[in-house]
Amino acid sequence: xxxxxxxxxxxxxxxxxxxxxxxxxxxxxxxxxxxxxxxxxxxxxxxxxxxxxxxxxxxxxxxxxxxxxxxxxxxxxxxxxxxxxxxxxxxxxxxxxxxxxxxxxxxxxxxxxxxxxxxxxxxxxxxxxxxxxxxxxxxxxxxxxxxxxxxxxxxxxxxxxxxxxxxxxxxxxxxxxxxxxxxxxxxxxxxxxxxxxxxxxx
DNA sequence: GTTGCACTTGAATTACATCA
DNA sequence: GTGATGTAATTCAAGTGCAA
Numbered sequence: 001x002x003x004x005x006x007x008x009x010x011x012x013x014x015x016x017x018x019x020x021x022x023x024x025x026x027x028x029x030x031x032x033x034x035x036x037x038x039x040x041x042x043x044x045x046x047x048x049x050x051x052x053x054x055x056x057x058x059x060x061x062x063x064x065x066x067x068x069x070x071x072x073x074x075x076x077x078x079x080x081x082x083x084x085x086x087x088x089x090x091x092x093x094x095x096x097x098x099x100x101x102x103x104x105x106x107x108x109x110x111x112x113x114x115x116x117x118x119x120x121x122x123x124x125x126x127x128x129x130x131x132x133x134x135x136x137x138x139x140x141x142x143x144x145x146x147x148x149x150x151x152x153x154x155x156x157x158x159x160x161x162x163x164x165x166x167x168x169x170x171x172x173x174x175x176x177x178x179x180x181x182x183x184x185x186x187x188x189x190x191x192x193x194x195x196x197x198x199x200x201x202x
Numbered sequence: 203g204t205t206g207c208a209c210t211t212g213a214a215t216t217a218c219a220t221c222a
Numbered sequence: 223g224t225g226a227t228g229t230a231a232t233t234c235a236a237g238t239g240c241a242a
Binding site (some may be wrong): 061064097098101102104105109 | 237
């Protein structure tokens with residue numbers, strides 16, 4: 001019961017606050033100390049319409065002028081010194097706490113926007129990397145096919161040379177050993193030694 | 203004790219759907 | 223087709239708790 005009365009009192013104060021114009025700094029200075037003494041802070045009661053609902057809406061939202069000035073200041077500096085905050089509050093007819101809250105929320109929005117931008121940048125980099133990976137993979141497949149064909153060809157040539165002369169070491173075996181590796185370097189070694197053998201026998 | 207930040211709440215606004 | 227009504231989604235000021 002006592003608690004109920006306390007809450008009603010708070011709501012009454014809040015309703016009174018709601019009727020004060022944002023630019024009416026004189027009226028605000030009368031109310032502000034009451035607000036400062038009200039501890040702990042209470043959540044606003046849900047307004048279920050009625051004659052004050054529209055007025056409440058007008059009060060709650062900062063005017064375009066106020067927002068413009070705040071934006072201008074935010075453009076210069078993302079954090080406010082307490083002196084500047086007070087000056088701004090006075091200039092706009094708002095509670096310094098409202099200025100602080102606005103800057104806090106604005107910083108949060110700015111941070112979110114930055115994160116979104118960063119995300120979309122990383123996303124496009126990622127897409128590029130995926131594309132490049134696909135390209136490289138298909139290149140690897142093509143090279144493997146080429147290597148396989150070359151391997152077969154060398155094998156056939158080696159067999160032919162082995163058939164012609166049984167004196168030297170087996171060329172085909174040398175080639176096989178050289179082809180234990182997978183790619184170009186190995187292929188070059190094999191090809192070079194093959195040419196050397198050919199020169200010997202020519 | 204103060205301030206900033208992340209998270210949350212509640213009121214207002216907007217966008218859209220449904221119905222008479 | 224249109225205005226009234228309901229409602230989900232979004233926006234924004236403010237509350238809360240915690241850390242520095």
